[in-house]
Amino acid sequence: MSCGANHDAKTQSPERDWVLRKPDWLKVKLATNPAYANVRATIGKGALNTVCEEANCPNINECWSAGTATFMILGEICTRACAFCAVTSGKPFALDPREPGKVAEAVEKLGIKFAVITSVDRDDLDDLGAEAFAETVEAVRARNPECEVEVLIPDFQGRPEALQRIIDSGALVLGFNMEVVESLYPDVRFKHTYQGSLNVLRTLAELKQPWQTVKTAAMAGIGETDDEMYRLLDDIRATGTEAVAIGQYLRPTKKHRPIDRFVTPDTFAKWKEYADSIGFIHAVAGPLVRSSYRAERILENVDRRTPVSS
Numbered sequence: 001m002s003c004g005a006n007h008d009a010k011t012q013s014p015e016r017d018w019v020l021r022k023p024d025w026l027k028v029k030l031a032t033n034p035a036y037a038n039v040r041a042t043i044g045k046g047a048l049n050t051v052c053e054e055a056n057c058p059n060i061n062e063c064w065s066a067g068t069a070t071f072m073i074l075g076e077i078c079t080r081a082c083a084f085c086a087v088t089s090g091k092p093f094a095l096d097p098r099e100p101g102k103v104a105e106a107v108e109k110l111g112i113k114f115a116v117i118t119s120v121d122r123d124d125l126d127d128l129g130a131e132a133f134a135e136t137v138e139a140v141r142a143r144n145p146e147c148e149v150e151v152l153i154p155d156f157q158g159r160p161e162a163l164q165r166i167i168d169s170g171a172l173v174l175g176f177n178m179e180v181v182e183s184l185y186p187d188v189r190f191k192h193t194y195q196g197s198l199n200v201l202r203t204l205a206e207l208k209q210p211w212q213t214v215k216t217a218a219m220a221g222i223g224e225t226d227d228e229m230y231r232l233l234d235d236i237r238a239t240g241t242e243a244v245a246i247g248q249y250l251r252p253t254k255k256h257r258p259i260d261r262f263v264t265p266d267t268f269a270k271w272k273e274y275a276d277s278i279g280f281i282h283a284v285a286g287p288l289v290r291s292s293y294r295a296e297r298i299l300e301n302v303d304r305r306t307p308v309s310s
Helices: 034-045 060-065 099-110 130-143 160-168 182-188 194-207 226-238 265-277 295-300
Strands: 070-073 114-119 148-152 173-175 213-220 243-248 282-286
Touching: 070 099, 070 130, 099 130, 114 130, 114 295, 130 148, 130 160, 148 295, 160 194, 182 194, 182 226, 194 213, 194 226, 213 226, 213 265, 226 243, 226 265, 243 265, 265 282, 282 295
Parallel strands: 070 114, 114 148, 148 173, 173 213, 213 243, 243 282
Antiparallel strands: none
8 A cells, every 4th residue: 555545444454563664754763772671670679661662662672772761651561452562461469568669769770861661451440540640640759759650541531539539649641542533432442332332532721720731643554544543633632632743653573463554754744734734732753753752852842831722
């Protein structure tokens, strides 16, 4: 399929993208430095998980070499099984009560000034993991008062009390990812609905403090059309969400959903331009963009001293 063209993903071979060479704009330089080694050692010593590793992020070398990482809490086994995700699904283990302190200690040791914290879904827990998630944010902030925190949360089944607990933790950026356009939800997003996901963003926007920012992200090249991506941006903005990231879907293994197309940098640039035009205060789009990639750059547009206008 030519990049930028509409295409039905169901008509192509499931092995197509597994043997295709990636375009030049998706080739990543693999280079490490002492900072990379320090991040790996700190994560390993604390027996912590990172989404960088669990999700096979293509930017792991760049981010770890810059001394940053995205912490994944509440275990490493997810109770859901989305068709695009590399994280293991199944029956999770009990929560580690020491995890909030261990994450806070790792942030301190690495000197991180903008921490990103995400988690697996924990539908097996009565509160879906909201309390443990919030306690981790609070521990990081208490031990590292100069560090801002961005959270990337599961949907918590849309429960307002769970979302409120996350808001009250004091995170500057409240993230929940839409992931894909509406037509792909039935096949791609296990136990999620499109409207339910929009409602999570809407609830965050309605309940948040004036200085907090709501953020989401979506993947391209997984079966959407360009027009559907524009509609997704419209729907997201209508919830009051202020920040958005769009990046290329990369198939983790042969068992996962095939890549539909490699979206060109020019197309990503057009989506960013459109996002800017409809009022997002922070929009990034590109082949290697991920929701937490260079997340600290949102500080160019957001800080807790200035109310955000939705």
